[in-house]
Amino acid sequence: AIVLNQSPSSIIxxxxxxxxxxxxxxxxxxxxxxHWYQQKPGAFPKLVIYSTSYRASGVPSRFSGxxxxxxxxxxxxxVEAEDVATYYCQQGSSNPxxxxxxxxxxxx
Amino acid sequence: xxxLVESGGGLVQPGRSLKLSCAASGFSFNDYWMGWVRQxxxxxxxxxxxxxxxxxxxxxxxxLKDKFTISRDNAQNTLYLQMSKLGSEDTAIYYxxxxxxxxxxxxxxxxxxxxxxx
Numbered sequence: 001a002i003v004l005n006q007s008p009s010s011i012i013x014x015x016x017x018x019x020x021x022x023x024x025x026x027x028x029x030x031x032x033x034x035h036w037y038q039q040k041p042g043a044f045p046k047l048v049i050y051s052t053s054y055r056a057s058g059v060p061s062r063f064s065g066x067x068x069x070x071x072x073x074x075x076x077x078x079v080e081a082e083d084v085a086t087y088y089c090q091q092g093s094s095n096p097x098x099x100x101x102x103x104x105x106x107x108x
Numbered sequence: 109x110x111x112l113v114e115s116g117g118g119l120v121q122p123g124r125s126l127k128l129s130c131a132a133s134g135f136s137f138n139d140y141w142m143g144w145v146r147q148x149x150x151x152x153x154x155x156x157x158x159x160x161x162x163x164x165x166x167x168x169x170x171x172l173k174d175k176f177t178i179s180r181d182n183a184q185n186t187l188y189l190q191m192s193k194l195g196s197e198d199t200a201i202y203y204x205x206x207x208x209x210x211x212x213x214x215x216x217x218x219x220x221x222x223x224x225x226x
Contacts, residue, residue: 001170032210037153044203044219045145045153050212088153092211096169097143099153 002027004089006100013079014108021074021103023089028069033093036065036074039102040085048087049074081107110134110215112204117220122195128220130187130204135215138162138182141207144189146200147219154200156189158207194224 003026013019023034036049047056049065052072062077076083084107089100116128130142143158157168159178166178177190187204202220205213 035210035212037213039153044216045213046216047212047214050208050214051210056214086152090153090155090213092207095167097155097158097167097211098169099145099155102152 001096002029002091002094002098004091004098004100006089006103008103009101010104010106012106012108015081016078019076019079019105021087021089023067023072023074023100025070025072025091027094029072029091029093031068031072033091034065034067034072035090035092037088037090038083038085039088045088076105079105079107110206112206112215112217114202114204114217114220117202117222119223119225120194121226122224124194125190125192126194126222127191128189128202128204128222130189130217132185132187132206135206137180137185141211142180142187143205143207143211143213144176144178144187145203145205145213145216146198147203148197148200151200156202158211159187191222194222196224198222199224 005024031052037045038048039045053065086102086104088102111133113131120126144156159166179188204217206215208214
């Protein structure tokens with residue numbers, strides 16, 4: 001199975017700050033199959049970015065993604081209070097699909 | 109509006125079985141792959157498995173393949189997860205999700221809580 005290593009495991013950021021999360025895969029993944037989810041406390045996960053860089057419907061433009069091969073990143077250009085959540089990367093390139101361990105974003 | 113509603117969760121004794129259901133509405137259910145994901149208390153997301161449109165392909169994460177069975181009823185727009193030989197390690201919230209292109213999970217249910225305890 002492809003292992004996704006997410007870093008950092010937690011981030012403490014100030015409002016307005018830029019944050020970046022990295023997702024590194026143990027084997028190369030097609031960029032069409034790398035996705036990012038947001039899970040707010042007590043809620044179900046919500047798709048934020050699909051196929052590396054495409055924002056899901058209704059997702060603000062401050063969220064973006066990039067990458068290729070084994071290295072992918074997720075960025076929030078200016079963190080807002082409502083962005084407090086845990087973020088997960090997921091790959092569907094190779095069976096079984098797998099998730100990263102998650103990155104918990106908190107506000108300073 | 110796409111809607112996924114899980115049911116069938118609850119408290120179950122170790123070694124017993126439980127079957128979860130996921131009722132889908134707001135989209136053409138038989139056009140999509142569907143999947144299950146679980147989340148143990150305080151832990152991350154774990155992909156359980158997926159099923160294609162006509163049930164001809166079902167994939168599982170290897171560690172759960174012998175105890176979990178995924179099925180669907182397209183006439184009833186319902187996805188199922190049959191769980192057997194449950195242990196405390198299976199205590200989790202179980203989510204069903206619709207899978208889109210690239211196996212993205214683009215719609216999620218609110219989750220069903222399963223607690224395995226005597």
